[in-house]
Amino acid sequence: MSLFKKILSNSRSDEDGIFFTEIQKILGFKPNSIDIYKKAFTHRSFNKLDAKGNPISYERLEFLGDAMLSAVIAGHLFNEVPHGDEGYLTKMRSKVVSREHLNELGRDLNLIRFVSSNVPTKHFGDNIHGNIFEALIGAIFLDKGYTYCEKFINKRVIIPYVDIAKLEGKVISYKSMVIEWCQKEKKSFHFDIYDDNGIDGQRFFGVKLMIDSKIIAKSRATSKKKAEEIAAKRAYYALQEKMIIKH
Structure with a gap:
């Protein structure tokens, strides 16, 4: 060798x-x-x-x-x-x-x-x-x-x-919880997704969560899925007292 x-x-x-x-x-x-x-x-x-x-x-x-x-x-x-x-x-x-x-x-x-x-x-x-x-x-x-x-x-x-x-008591998906609550309460909802890129050139997505035509939460992340989940989580805490949903 x-x-x-x-x-x-x-x-x-x-x-x-x-x-x-x-x-x-x-x-x-x-x-x-x-x-x-x-x-x-x-x-x-x-x-x-x-x-x-x-x-x-x-x-x-x-x-x-x-x-x-x-x-x-x-x-x-x-x-x-x-x-x-x-x-x-x-x-x-x-x-x-x-x-x-x-x-x-x-x-x-x-x-x-x-x-x-x-x-x-x-x-x-x-x-x-x-x-x-x-x-x-x-x-x-x-x-x-x-x-x-x-x-x-x-x-x-x-x-x-x-x-x-x-x-x-652990939540897997805040988005699922928000959707479930909206359907139960017969409320309209929509995730408005748009490009929200930063100065560093990395691609970001912005999300506005609308419930009954009102902006309840906003978020920004590197993927649409993440941005939607973050917005839904913020909406959950904003509406927590109303969202009596078993998860």
Whole structure:
């Protein structure tokens, strides 16, 4: 082996060792196959292929992890809330696995530090945090099976975050609540969306939430969906005493 190849090999070995140590700290157990976990943090822009020529990215593991997380949370809620009907359990599960909550979990573990990408991480949207958290769960399932997957979700999600009483009062979507209230009270509503770009050249969207032809709230964000949700949240707090809606 040439000196260059030996140095390169040692460098890769050192990187693998650091990655292995850090991942083991997060998991709480020793991984069997470190390569599976590397896939959980490989962005498609990295343009990496496996031995069969298939592209490697975290997206397939994200799909698998999403299913595992949903199954474990569903099982927990089923056992913990014996009085809950299908609608109640579905809504509660949605609160636990909401995109906002998954992004929070990914950020708390600082998983983005492991991502291999040809795109600077500052250009990723917020959802990258939740996506790789789900991909990590998918990797655990492939590497160690359902039991370890369940233990990890219990440790990282259920014990610190799943409080039934608090979940019952948690709002997933203020926009849905506002729409539901308007329909119930037979009030007209409209989200007026317009471009509201700043001087830095980044694209922003402005939203005016109209209820019965009156402007109730305004907002501005980098996406229409975010702007609508912010406006709806402001409207909710402005009309909170009137909005007696179970969520």
